[in-house]
Amino acid sequence: MISGCSALIVVLATVVAGAQQQPPAPPGDPAAIERGQRLHVQECGFCHGANARGGSSGPDLTRSALVQNDENGRELGAFLQAGRPDRGMPKFDLPRAQVEDLAAFLHSAIFLNANRRFYKILDILVGDPKAGESYFAGAGRCVACHSPTGDLKGVGAKYEPVALQQRLLLPRGRILPPGAAPLPLYAQPTAIRATVTPRPGESVTGGLVRMTDFDITIYDAATGAMRSWLRSGDDPHVVLSDPLQAHIDQLTKWTDADMHNMTAYLASLK
Amino acid sequence: MTSTRALRLCRAAAVVAIAAAPLALAAQIPTDAWPTYHGDYSGRRYSTLKQINTATVKNLALAWIYRLNTSRAGAIVGGEGPDTPPAGGPPAVKSTPLMINGVLYFSAPDHVWALDARTGREVWHYAWKTRGGDHIGNRGVGILDRWLYFLTPDNYFVSLEIATGRERWHHEVANMKREYFSTNAPMIIGKQVIIGVGGDALDVPGYLESRDPETGNLVWRWNTTPRAGEAGAGSWPDEYSMSHGGGMPWLPGTYDPELNLYYFGTGNPQPVLAGQSREGDNLFTCSIVAINPETGRMAWYYQVTPHDTHDWDAAQTPVLIDGDFGGRPRKMVAQASRNGHYFLLDRTTGEHLVTTRHTDSINWTREINAKGQPIRNPSKDATVPGTLVSPDTSGATNWPPPSFSPATGLLYFGTRQAFSVMYLTDTDGRPQGWAAAERNVGTIGNALKAIDYRTGAVKWSRPLAMGPAGSLGGSMGLLSTAGGVLFGNDGGGNFVAYDAGSGQPLWHAGLGTNTTNGPQTYLLDGRQFVVVGAGDALYAFVLP
Numbered sequence: 001m002i003s004g005c006s007a008l009i010v011v012l013a014t015v016v017a018g019a020q021q022q023p024p025a026p027p028g029d030p031a032a033i034e035r036g037q038r039l040h041v042q043e044c045g046f047c048h049g050a051n052a053r054g055g056s057s058g059p060d061l062t063r064s065a066l067v068q069n070d071e072n073g074r075e076l077g078a079f080l081q082a083g084r085p086d087r088g089m090p091k092f093d094l095p096r097a098q099v100e101d102l103a104a105f106l107h108s109a110i111f112l113n114a115n116r117r118f119y120k121i122l123d124i125l126v127g128d129p130k131a132g133e134s135y136f137a138g139a140g141r142c143v144a145c146h147s148p149t150g151d152l153k154g155v156g157a158k159y160e161p162v163a164l165q166q167r168l169l170l171p172r173g174r175i176l177p178p179g180a181a182p183l184p185l186y187a188q189p190t191a192i193r194a195t196v197t198p199r200p201g202e203s204v205t206g207g208l209v210r211m212t213d214f215d216i217t218i219y220d221a222a223t224g225a226m227r228s229w230l231r232s233g234d235d236p237h238v239v240l241s242d243p244l245q246a247h248i249d250q251l252t253k254w255t256d257a258d259m260h261n262m263t264a265y266l267a268s269l270k
Numbered sequence: 271m272t273s274t275r276a277l278r279l280c281r282a283a284a285v286v287a288i289a290a291a292p293l294a295l296a297a298q299i300p301t302d303a304w305p306t307y308h309g310d311y312s313g314r315r316y317s318t319l320k321q322i323n324t325a326t327v328k329n330l331a332l333a334w335i336y337r338l339n340t341s342r343a344g345a346i347v348g349g350e351g352p353d354t355p356p357a358g359g360p361p362a363v364k365s366t367p368l369m370i371n372g373v374l375y376f377s378a379p380d381h382v383w384a385l386d387a388r389t390g391r392e393v394w395h396y397a398w399k400t401r402g403g404d405h406i407g408n409r410g411v412g413i414l415d416r417w418l419y420f421l422t423p424d425n426y427f428v429s430l431e432i433a434t435g436r437e438r439w440h441h442e443v444a445n446m447k448r449e450y451f452s453t454n455a456p457m458i459i460g461k462q463v464i465i466g467v468g469g470d471a472l473d474v475p476g477y478l479e480s481r482d483p484e485t486g487n488l489v490w491r492w493n494t495t496p497r498a499g500e501a502g503a504g505s506w507p508d509e510y511s512m513s514h515g516g517g518m519p520w521l522p523g524t525y526d527p528e529l530n531l532y533y534f535g536t537g538n539p540q541p542v543l544a545g546q547s548r549e550g551d552n553l554f555t556c557s558i559v560a561i562n563p564e565t566g567r568m569a570w571y572y573q574v575t576p577h578d579t580h581d582w583d584a585a586q587t588p589v590l591i592d593g594d595f596g597g598r599p600r601k602m603v604a605q606a607s608r609n610g611h612y613f614l615l616d617r618t619t620g621e622h623l624v625t626t627r628h629t630d631s632i633n634w635t636r637e638i639n640a641k642g643q644p645i646r647n648p649s650k651d652a653t654v655p656g657t658l659v660s661p662d663t664s665g666a667t668n669w670p671p672p673s674f675s676p677a678t679g680l681l682y683f684g685t686r687q688a689f690s691v692m693y694l695t696d697t698d699g700r701p702q703g704w705a706a707a708e709r710n711v712g713t714i715g716n717a718l719k720a721i722d723y724r725t726g727a728v729k730w731s732r733p734l735a736m737g738p739a740g741s742l743g744g745s746m747g748l749l750s751t752a753g754g755v756l757f758g759n760d761g762g763g764n765f766v767a768y769d770a771g772s773g774q775p776l777w778h779a780g781l782g783t784n785t786t787n788g789p790q791t792y793l794l795d796g797r798q799f800v801v802v803g804a805g806d807a808l809y810a811f812v813l814p
Contacts, residue, residue, distance in 0.1 A: 053700050062702060063473060063514060068448050113702040114449050114471035119695040121707050124655040162709065165656060165691065170712045172739045184738075191738035210742075212735040212762035213775050240736065248714055248740075251658070251689050252631065260655045 026118055028108045036105025039098055047089075052109055057088065062109050073103035124161050125264050127257070132265025135258050142262075145246065148269050156269040165263045169254070170247050186219045190244055194218050196229060198236040211238065301793045304369040307410050307455040308671065309790060312590040313524035315673040316750045317791045321798040323753030326813055327767045327777045333799060333810040334390030338363070340381055342397045348437045349380075349399030351424065356380075356400060363803025365410030365455060366671070366747070366788040374801065375413060375432065376808070379405040379423045379453075384435060387794055387801075390810055394435035400424050403451040404469065409522060409669075412456030412463060414483050419463050421452035427465060427486055441486045443467065448474050456481075457522045459532060459563040462489060466519030466534070470581075471703055473514035473540040476555075480566060490566030494519060494536045494554055502553035511548040516540030517555035521585040521669055526601065529618060531560040531569055533590070533603055537583035543652045543663075543692055544579070544705035551576040556584045558605055558613070560620060570620030575609045576643055579651045580634065580692070581663040581704075582609040589674050589681065591723050595623060604723055606672055606683040608665030609634075611644050612726040626726030629666035631687035631714055634659055652692035652706035662690035663708055665745075671788035673748035673756065678770050680720040680729055682756055686744035688713040716741040718758060720773060730773035735762025747788030749800075757789040757800060765789075765802055765809070781809065 041050050047058030054060035061067050070076045077099040083091030094102070112118055136142045146152050159167060163175065172190050176182065185191055186207035195205040196216060206218035209226060216238055217228040229236050242248060299309035299317050308315055322330060338360055361378035367385075368375045373393060374385040380400050384393040403423030411420045417438065418430045425444035430437055444450035449471040457464045462480040476494035481487065494517030496502040498509045506512035516539050523534030539548060539555040554568075556575040561568050574584045584607055591602045595614075603617040610632035614624035625642035636647040650659055664686065672683035689711040696705035716734045721727060734743040743761015750756045756770040760778070765785050767777040787803035800811045 051698070053698060053702070060510075060700070065445075065448065068472070069445070110472065113696075116471075116704040116707060119704070119707045121693045121695060122654045122697070124693065126655045162693075166709055166711065169658070169689075169691070172712060186738040188738075192736065192740065208736060208738050210735060210737055210762055212760050212764055213766075214760075214764060214778055214780070242740075248712070251660075251711065251714060252633070254658050256649065256653070256655075256657050259658055263655070 026108065026111055026115070028104050028111070032101050032104040033108045036101035036103070036108075039102050040105050043092065044102075052106060061106055062113055067106050068110060070103055070107070073099040076103050076106070121162050124165060124260070125267055127260030127262070127264035129261070129265040129268045132261035132263070135262055136265060140250070140258070140262065141246070152266065152269055154270060156267040161263060161267055164266055165259065168262055168266055169251065169259070170244060172244060184219070187221065192240055192242045195239045195241075196227075196236050197238075198229060201236070208240065211240070303371075304367070304790045304792050305413065306368065307366050307412075307457065307522045308524065308587070308788075311459075311525040311527065313587045313671070313674075314589055314591070314676070314750075315671055315748060315788060315790075316675050316677075316752075318752045319791055319793055319798050320751060320753035321793070322751065322755060322767075322791075322800065322813060324755060324769055324776060327753070327755050329813050330767065330777050330779075330800070330811045331814050332779070333812045335810075336383075336385055336390040336392070336808045338378060338381070338806045338808075339383070339392060339395055340378075340397070345395040345397040346435045346437065347397050347399060348428065348440065349397075349401075349422070350426070351399040351401040353399065356402070356405065358405065360806035361405065362407065362786045362805050363808055364407040364787050365803070366790055367801060367803075367808070368411060368413055369790070369792045369801075370413060370432070372794060373432070374808075375411050375418055376803075377408045377411050377420050379408045382411060382418065382420055382430060382435070384432070385808070387792065387799065387810075390808070396430055396435045396437070398422050398426070398428070401446060403446045406451075407453050408455075409453055410455035412458045414458045414463070417483065419456040419458070419483070421454055421456065421465060423451045423453070425450055425452045425467065427456075427481060429486060439486050441481075443479065443481075444469075448472055450474060453520055455522045457525070457532070458483070459525050462563050464523075464532065464563060466521075468518045468520035468537070470516050470518060470538065470540050470542055473516065473702055475513055475515060476517040476519060476537055478519045478534065478561070478566070480563065492561060492566045492568065496553065505551040505553040507547070507549050514540060515548060515552060515555065516542070518583070519585065520583075521587065524588050524590050524603070525563065526590060526617060529601070530562060530564070531617070532563040533558060533560050533588040533617065535559070535584040535586055535588060535605065537585055538578045538581050541696070541701045541703060541705040542581050543708075544694060544696060544701040545577055545651060547700045548577075552578070556582065556609075558584060558588050558603065558615065560617065572613070572615055572620050572622060573643060574605065574607050574611065574613055575646070577646065578609070579646065580609075580659060582607070582661075582665050584608065585669060586667065587671050589672060590617060591674055591676075593676070593679065593723065595724055602723070604674070604681055606667050606681060606721075608661075608668055609644060610661055610666035612681075612721060613642065614723060614726070624724070624726050628683075628719065628721065628726065628728075629661065629685045629687055631660040631689070632666060652694040654694050654697065656691040656693045656709075658689060658711070659692050660689045661686060662688040662710055663692075664688065668745040670745045670747040673750040674723065675750035675756070675770050677752060677754070678720070678750070679723060680770065681723050682718070682720050682748045682750060682758070682770075684716070684718050684734070684744050684746040684748075684758070684761075686713060686716045687741075712739065713741050716744045716761060718746070718760075718768070718773070720770075732768070732773045735760050735764075737762075743784055747785060747802075749789040749791060751791065757802070759785045765804065779809070779811065
């Protein structure tokens with residue numbers, strides 16, 4: 001719904017996405033959550049469903065206002081002691097510790113519904129590797145730059161399928177080994193490049209740091225230094241080139257089936 | 271109370287005592303004030319001021335900077351939460367400051383400030399002790415007579431005295447534990463203070479409320495999804511789905527005093543990226559809605575995305591345009607929508623007039639139907655192995671306020687052409703929350719656009735700044751003026767004055783970070799100020 005995301009953040013996220021950042025552990029005591037889950041399946045699952053999202057006769061507990069408002073089993077415990085006999089909900093006389101376990105499980109389930117950075121992407125390798133291989137050599141025109149026995153040798157062993165899919169779409173930035181100092185995007189070979197020609201002056205080419213209507217900054221890999229110019233109209237003259245232009249052009253052409261097949265094919269290059 | 275504080279309060283009281291003239295909340299922004307979120311009720315964000323114009327704007331110079339002071343020391347402190355402030359960096363200014371009698375009033379999550387509009391010096395600061403809630407942003411305050419109203423991330427509706435910042439009362443209006451949070455700027459129409467809630471992490475129903483300005487008590491509530499048996503209920507499979515169906519009205523709307531209708535956009539349906547448990551159009555989510563502000567009764571609605579499955583709410587400002595259409599004068603409402611389309615409607619009846627694509631990269635539609643609604647291609651819903659979708663969930667445009675200039679007849683807004691892969695992660699027949707994960711891929715070009723309101727045709731389009739990974743920026747707050755100037759940003763950290771007719775940049779200030787709110791302008795001591803927020807600071811510019 002709400003987006004506080006500036007595109008700059010999206011760009012950074014694109015780089016980080018490749019790095020497969022591990023989210024922090026969700027809150028709650030894992031042992032208590034597991035005990036609570038067992039208890040739920042045993043005592044409540046028949047009516048409320050094994051995953052607590054509602055079952056044959058009982059409502060969804062993860063969407064229940066009572067459960068969502070509960071603090072550490074206090075409200076839940078009071079409710080269970082009384083039950084709701086008029087609606088077919090018997091009372092349960094559970095020890096305090098068990099009520100807390102049950103609450104830990106339900107709150108954990110609610111948390112995992114509500115916090116999408118903990119969502120787990122499922123098995124995405126559903127495509128046909130053979131069809132992917134044909135697309136690679138044919139309509140995808142991937143062979144113009146890539147080879148399964150050259151730059152892509154073993155690529156399927158190098159990346160998890162989701163990272164592989166992201167990178168076949170747009171391999172901007174490098175995935176760095178854990179703990180390595182982050183390399184700024186403009187210093188990487190996949191950065192957009194700019195050739196700046198001042199008048200008078202020699203042309204300079206480097207990784208684009210930033211270009212606005214008023215200034216341009218590039219990174220000169222040879223010297224490791226940044227250089228900047230103020231811009232006024234076409235002075236200095238700037239030509240941008242994107243080493244990933246073929247990938248950018250392809251973004252509007254992919255069918256999802258081609259994308260899945262290509263993922264399966266690249267994943268097979270172990 | 272420190273003597274400095276006492277002095278400040280005295281000064282503020284004096285400022286207020288001088289001018290008690292009633293605020294003219296007509297269809298035009300007063301030149302000496304900015305009394306509502308949009309300046310007036312129209313949402314055009316067009317000022318008749320022209321001291322700063324296409325010829326003089328090149329001389330625009332910094333008047334002052336105010337860096338957000340979030341310290342509780344010296345602040346008036348309220349709230350129900352713990353004494354320790356939440357972790358996190360400084361908030362960004364997303365609110366549009368109100369300017370009344372020489373004082374600016376604005377907010378960020380948990381904070382309200384009053385500043386001297388001449389000098390940028392703090393008059394008072396109110397800090398709220400939060401219980402929690404999403405602190406993503408706050409759009410601003412509403413003011414009626416001596417009283418200010420705002421909402422907190424933990425869903426309190428708070429009233430302060432504008433002279434002193436002292437709290438009058440606060441009321442809880444939504445339940446934080448159910449993942450509701452509040453970012454809206456209260457909109458005041460007559461004696462109604464209209465507020466809306468936000469939050470789509472759990473599947474909870476959305477609502478718009480009117481609150482009494484004296485007591486803060488509920489006057490009416492309009493549910494954004496129907497209850498069983500109500501109009502629109504047939505667009506959901508069952509009561510269970512519609513009562514968990516979202517539709518958060520999280521941005522301030524616009525108002526036509528003649529028709530006595532309040533216009534606002536509703537949020538996306540829930541669960542957000544998975545539609546398997548909510549077959550149907552899912553009314554009244556993703557809709558432009560016209561409502562009577564006294565009764566809360568709906569006059570008409572127009573759904574811009576039936577059965578949304580990509581988080582593209584229709585909360586963006588419904589801009590009121592009076593002008594020619596089809597050879598006769600008409601009262602219209604326009605929206606540059608997050609789903610990548612531009613809509614023009616008759617605002618008396620809701621009759622559809624125009625739909626066009628405002629952004630080229632969008633790949634999710636199958637057709638535009640006879641009512642002008644883009645109909646989704648179901649194959650572009652999130653799937654387990656992933657679906658490549660444009661725009662991404664942030665949309666082709668978003669909440670930052672657009673601008674319409676009656677002088678040029680152009681509607682201005684920032685656009686993005688981003689792609690991402692959406693993965694269904696919750697395959698249950700009754701999915702919950704977002705139910706899918708998103709991985710951003712990249713963008714193929716973002717632009718500031720000016721379109722002819724009558725046709726949706728692009729008059730000019732200005733590419734935004736470039737970084738090493740492509741186009742930057744996108745959606746941005748805008749202000750147009752009778753001086754022929756359009757204030758916005760360039761995606762590259764500059765605050766820019768563009769020629770409203772051609773899109774050529776005329777002036778810029780390198781703030782180092784993109785503007786984060788809607789720019790506003792006012793005349794004070796005979797000088798036209800332009801005020802804009804960028805990150806954690808507010809900047810004011812004047813001619814020397």
